[in-house]
Amino acid sequence: MSEQVLVETADRIRTIRFNRPTKKNALTQDMYDAAAEALESADTDPSVRVSIITGTDGVFTAGNDIVDFTQRPPDFNEHDVPPVRRFMLALLNAQKPVVAAVDGLAIGIGVTLLLHCDLVVASDRAVFKTPFVDLALAPEFASSQLMPRIFGHAVAAELLLLGETWDATRARETGLVNRVTEPGKLDETARFIAAILAAKAPTSLKASKALMRQPVESIEDRMDRENAIFASQLQSPEFAEAAAAFLERRAPDFDKLG
The missing domain is CATH 1.10.12.10 (Lyase 2-enoyl-coa Hydratase, Chain  A, domain 2)
Incomplete structure (x- = not known):
């Protein structure tokens, strides 16, 4: 596993933590591979019932590392699956519940990955932004289909077209987030929810x-x-x-x- 993605399993809960705080947890292809491996192995590990995806204090993830992606752009047409797609498929196809715990910045894929988690907890200082159009890109991780379906077209356009920033309250109102808590109680709340799931059949x-x-x-x-x-x-x-x-x-x- 990459040192920039910390993986811990305890009490039937696997915690996958983005751990690159000096770069605001911007995701590199190595980090995508490590996170994908943690999710894939969770499905086959009988000691794991639930996974939590989280970041570090004040930062969930700033999204893709632009330098890494420009230097090694993923080729979605190549025979081998690029790390970012491997991660997307691992989360999309995860058989066991996945809980996200978001503190601070959640940018780009830091937002769209939440659409594929089963439950999302955010701190009251969390901020959500998908600046794809601002970067002359397009939405990813099926967000162009899922956001209009979940939020309605007009609300989804706030994120995907206008590139607006949502606070935790707005994210809770739209249904992107299930619960909002204080930063100091985020991990505790996420683990509480995960423990409830882990105790079920x-x-x-x-x-x-x-x-x-x-x-x-x-x-x-x-x-x-x-x-x-x-x-x-x-x-x-x-x-x-x-x-x-x-x-x-x-x-x-x-x-x-x-």
Whole structure:
């Protein structure tokens, strides 16, 4: 792992921390590779139930390192997957929940990656900006589709066309952020949320996330898809433990199921 991306796993939670504060955590291709590796391995590591993506004190990430990208521009047509695309695919396809904890600057991909996390916590000093047009570029990470869908076209245009800066309050109002807290309580809040997720039935949690990420389909088709998973879960050890815990008036313990 890169020293500029710190990875720690404890209490079933993997923390992936951008750690390049002297450059405002601007992301290099090496950092993308390291973050992608951490996400990919989390999906196959039974000791990990949830991942947290965060930055350092006062800085989430200033986005792509412009110098690194101009010197080594990613070729999205090459046979090998560029590191930035590897990271995008790792986050997009993450089977287990991902929580983002944002303090201070979140610029460019520091904003668009949040669209692919399951829950986002921000400090009250967080700021969000996507200056793609200002840099004569175009939106990325499917933000041109997801932002209008989530926020509505007019609100998405504030970020993607005007390049406006949102504070934490505006981000919470639009639905980009789930919760806002004091900077000193950000890590604690993110880990609290992650711990709640980590205690839930892992197979059920992954299935629910996968359903929420499915492309739009007819209501009947979605019902059929849900019902098939629901029926399967009824026969699972997880449901047996949840039902027993309910009847015994205790918290379920899914760790004992392996």
